[in-house]
Amino acid sequence: MNDTPSENTGKTTPPRTRIQQKNRRAIMEAALEVFSQYGFRGARLDQIAQTAGLSKPNLLYYFPSKEAIHTELLTCLMDTWLDPLRALDPAGDPREEILAYMRRKLEMSRDYPRESRLFANEILQGARHIRTAIKGELKALVDEKAEVIRGWAERGAIAPVNPHHLIFSIWALTQHYADFEVQVRLILEGREDDPYPEAERYLETLFSRLLAPERA
Amino acid sequence: MNDTPSENTGKTTPPRTRIQQKNRRAIMEAALEVFSQYGFRGARLDQIAQTAGLSKPNLLYYFPSKEAIHTELLTCLMDTWLDPLRALDPAGDPREEILAYMRRKLEMSRDYPRESRLFANEILQGARHIRTAIKGELKALVDEKAEVIRGWAERGAIAPVNPHHLIFSIWALTQHYADFEVQVRLILEGREDDPYPEAERYLETLFSRLLAPERA
DNA sequence: GTCTATAGAAGGATAGAC
DNA sequence: GTCTATCCTTCTATAGAC
Secondary structure, three states: OOOOOOOOOOOOOOOOOHHHHHHHHHHHHHHHHHHHHHHHHHOOHHHHHHHHOOOHHHHHHHOOOHHHHHHHHHHHHHHHHHHHHHOOOOOOOHHHHHHHHHHHHHHHHHHOHHHHHHHHHHHHOOOOOOHHHHHHHHHHHHHHHHHHHHHHHHOOOOOOOOHHHHHHHHHHHHHHHHHOHHHHHHHHOOOOOOOHHHHHHHHHHHHHHHHOOOOO | OOOOOOOOOOOOOOOOOHHHHHHHHHHHHHHHHHHHHHHHHHOOHHHHHHHHOOOHHHHHHHOOOHHHHHHHHHHHHHHHHHHHHHOOOOOOOHHHHHHHHHHHHHHHHHHOHHHHHHHHHHHHOOOOOOHHHHHHHHHHHHHHHHHHHHHHHHOOOOOOOOHHHHHHHHHHHHHHHHHOHHHHHHHHOOOOOOOHHHHHHHHHHHHHHHHOOOOO
16 A cells, blocks of 8 residues: 555565565455454454455464554555645635535545545544544644635635634535445435435535625 | 333333343443444443443343344434434424524534444444344435425525435534544644534534525 | 353464474 | 464353352
């Protein structure tokens, strides 16, 4: 997931051979599959090993422990996970930037639902393994972008809103379709086979009306 | 949680004595605490027993298995969980009814965050134990209320929206504050000690602007 | 009804042959 | 690097005394 063998600073164990790279990838993939479904405590090493096509001891040849796999997985994915927000451009058109951010997040839910559920499980279960990342990296990024949004609202480019809660609402609304996918699909059964086209239309309407500056 | 000793149909084991009632309540309370934090697979019986102030074997005197505790808990809470939506009154003022529903759901998140996380864990982990309830009870209720909302939109009492996704969005936005409470609080640290007052203001603005009929 | 003790299965992790 | 075998811990669940 982030196994660049060259220019490795030594922070994570650098994989040397092709086969190691391949196996480490397979393990990360399997770990994502299992951890995203059951959370850390509910996940079982045998399941990860089996999904990765390895024996349990072989799995533990690559990583020292269950916790190490989990930590590596979260660390590798965190950056990708924050990219959509990082891309929010202070110089762009305010409403379009926010709508585009929402669309990127909705695409992430559609294309990477397991990643969404991995973080959902982790936070739901107390965020013990990513507390520092939330308090540091994520908080800093959110505060920075919230400041941008506040500026847009102040100069009247968008309707006045609480920037932090605006960001929360984008997370909540888009991630809901990944995290609660089972429920959404069961309820929409017989109406929409794929919830995402309607979700996009609905969320575009929602944020357009919310942010339209020409009112009150 | 639902232990009316009289007029019990025999569906769940009817508690006979005072002490049994008290202990069963304590177990349900402890089970809520633990299952909501770790999900079914991650939860441990000792933790539930300890939290309930009972020994592990004593816990299993009241319930035959871990699964039985979990099922009982979900069953008991499901009704309460759906009450806010049931209360949506087709005869009421459309915008006010939807806003009131949102407020009730937000209050549920604030006052019963563990219940929210219990269902979140369950659905996130595949909804294996409440599949039938979702496909049956919940789907029927949602479809019924969505029809009401569709009627309101058709006669122009609210702006046109997809009723199902409107309901999803109310769930997503309100439950987010319970399910992702840790993250919300960490990010708002130094700004808002209690996220709920601002959340209510923000969500009222959001749904007011979304549903305002006098536009387009 | 409640406890101590423990069976029996499953989980995480290691040893050592190949 | 990978496997078989296995250790030790933890977990669910039960037996049986009180």
